[in-house]
Amino acid sequence: MLFIPLWQRILVVLAIVLGVLFALPNLFYERVERANDARAQIAEGITSPEIEAEAALWPSWLPSGLVPLGLDLRGGAHLLAEVQVADVYAKRLDALWPDLRDALAAERATLGFVQREEGPSDRLLIRIGEPAGVQRAVEIVRGLARPVASLTGSGASDIEVRADGTLLTVTLSEAERAATDDRTMQAALEVVRNRIDEAGTREPTIIRQGSDRILVQVPGVGSAQEVKDLIGATAQLTFHQVLRTTTDATADPGAGHILLPDAEQPGLYYVLDRVPVVTGEQLVDAQPSFDQNGRPAVTFRFDPQGARAFGDYTAAHIGEPFAIVLDNEVLSAPVIQSAIPGGSGIITGSFTIEQATALAIQLRAGALPADLVFLEERTIGPELGRDSIEAGQNAALVAGLLVILFMIASYGSFGVVAVIALLINIVLIFASLSILGATLTLPGIAGIVLTMGQAVDANVLIYERMREELRRGATPFKAVQEGFSKALSAIVDANVTTFLIAGIMYFVGAGPVRGFAVTLAIGVITTMITGVFVTRFLIALWFSRTRPKTIVV
Structure with a gap:
């Protein structure tokens, strides 16, 4: 031996x-940390004599990896958030309605009129005109059902339909709800992680707890509110057809429509088509910028699918207003002057530079699939x-x-x-x-x-x-x-x-x-x-x- x-x-x-x-x-923790931060800024194209001096605090030829300190050692924010997974059911059914409407309308001679009625958010209510066509309508709806994504091949369908007289009730199946919950949690985790990473915070802990909760621990931040401001905003960007405007906050928009306020003009409301033309999920980039008047704004660009839908819609609706909606408020509703090919545009409003930067980060990271309710928040001081x-x-x-x-x-x-x-x-x-x-x-x-x-x-x-x-x-x-x-x-x-x-x-x-x-x-x-x-x-x-x-x- x-x-x-x-x-x-x-x-x-x-x-x-x-x-x-x-x-x-790790024996020179603060010095190496400052040098690493300075080198990260230089890599992003930000440089100055002070930054270069910071970068020189630690030799570049030596290893510069540090042991990340946890929340209990460094201080920071601890948050426990509950994801409102049930909100996604309504969005799934809203997205399903145009296909159902077109399929049912194709057989109007048998079914009579087809219209959507208001009901609970987790149900899609459809009224047809002819009682004799109920069975055929049920067959059409079932024909649009698809296998549940996580259970492909098992025979489980994503929707269920039942008839009560001439009223059809369409709901998500239990298997689809379970799969939707899982996808929602995975998407929420990814969006939260992207937003915190984009903000440059150090070594966050972002993990799923239970079926619908997310634990977020971010060392080194001053308060839990900073993290809430960063991840709590839904930042859902959508583009809708404008049907009319009103000053009545209690006006009935009608089935299939929504009533949203103007973000900058109190008392002004827009009646919009509930189903958006394009959504923020089709964005590939968003950057803080300035409009033609030098005011802070956010430029954006869609992926090919979103760009095609954006270009086709603007070409077909020249002379009509087109609403840009962020978090259930109409930022602006400009009149379409001409077709907008290429899938790029600009969002203007009463932004500060900081607000425009934060909005761009949220849009790049993607929209949260559902709202977050913060159940627990603590700030641990340094x-x-x-x-x-x-x-x-x-x-x-x-x-x-x-x-x-x-x-x-x-x-x-x-x-x-x-x-x-x-x-x-x-x-x-x-x-x-x-x-x-x-x-x-x-x-x-x-x-x-x-x-x-x-x-x-x-x-x-x-x-x-x-x-x-x-x-x-x-x-x-x-x-x-x-x-x-x-x-x-x-x-x-x-x-x-x-x-x-x-x-x-x-x-x-x-x-x-x-x-x-x-x-x-x-x-x-x-x-x-x-x-x-x-x-x-x-x-x-x-x-x-x-x-x-x-x-x-």
């Missing part, structure tokens, strides 16, 4: 050197984070000092070897966290402290085996060799079971439990490296230089 091939020695030395290099930036870091550092230092004193007192010079291996272990843990980008939390610090005990536990097993061999009269070389050989199985068993437990904690647990599991799992791996290979390398190096006749463990 003490004979170590050259390639293994090279790997051990290389692992130690790389560990030191990747862990080093002072509390600093206190947590100091408390964690003190706990780690005290634990480390006690472990060092115990090992040296118990095993003498071999204890010194174990202490060196322990220090290398901690370095490798921080290097691993930096490389993986794993967030360090207060429970994560507890995991590191626990790893200190586990790391020297491997050395204790080895050294106690060595003592047993020496009592039996073995030579120093034989005692060390047998110590490593016979303790290896126990070390592997203990660390494998600990790693499995850490894995279970990570996949089953949430929040603090996962933070503890991450550092514990990384610590298990680094303990195997340092407790066995690094310790064996150091002792083998000492044996090859001193060749002792006797040893004391």
Whole structure:
């Protein structure tokens, strides 16, 4: 066991050197963080002497990865939001209505008149004129049903229809509702993540909790309200046909139509076709800009499908008003002067530069598929984070000092070897966290402290085996060799079971439990490296230089 091939020695030395290099930036956290921020600005084309000076705070040839600090260490915002998944049912049925209307109208001779009636948001009510045509109408509606996307091939349809006299009630099937809920949650997670990432915040935690909730934790922001302002706005951009205007806020728009207020003129309302011509989901880009009068605005561009629909509609409705709607308010309703090919345009209004920038971010990130209701919000101040870091550092230092004193007192010079291996272990843990980008939390610090005990536990097993061999009269070389050989199985068993437990904690647990599991799992791996290979390398190096006749463990 003490004979170590050259390639293994090279790997051990290389692992130690790389560990030191990747862990080093964390000793100069604020300096490296400022340098990274400055380099990110330079990469975006923003430069100045001050920014260049900030970028030079840390050499570019050295690793610059940092261990991201969690909310409890850095301070920031904690939000728990509930996604109103039921809102999407109404949108799905609204989108289905034009196809149903056209299919039913094609057989008006059999069905009579076809009109939509007002009803609950999760139901589409359709009245036909001829009672004798009810069965045929039901067949037509069922003919437009499609397999549920997540259950293709199972025979489940996305809609259900039932008749009550001449009134047809169309609803989403249970299977489609479940699939819609899942798609809505996935889309909401992606939109929230995109909005926070676009804003440049650092290392957010955005995860799904339960069937309809999203947990958002953003370190480094001043308040939870900042995050709410960023992700809470729905930013649903749609373009609608204008049917008429009114000053009556209680006017009945009629079935299939909606009544929306003007964003800038109180008392003015628009009656619009409920189904939009194009939506913000077809946007491919949105940027803050200025209109021809130098006022802040937002330019946008559609994808090919949206551009085609936008161009066809404007070509067919020259001379008619066309409403630009954002979050259920009409920003403007300009009269179409000519066809607008190319699928690009501009949104004007009473924007500040900051509002135009925020709107562009929201539109680029996409519209939230449903509203969010914030159930829980907390702001953790940076002072509390600093206190947590100091408390964690003190706990780690005290634990480390006690472990060092115990090992040296118990095993003498071999204890010194174990202490060196322990220090290398901690370095490798921080290097691993930096490389993986794993967030360090207060429970994560507890995991590191626990790893200190586990790391020297491997050395204790080895050294106690060595003592047993020496009592039996073995030579120093034989005692060390047998110590490593016979303790290896126990070390592997203990660390494998600990790693499995850490894995279970990570996949089953949430929040603090996962933070503890991450550092514990990384610590298990680094303990195997340092407790066995690094310790064996150091002792083998000492044996090859001193060749002792006797040893004391």
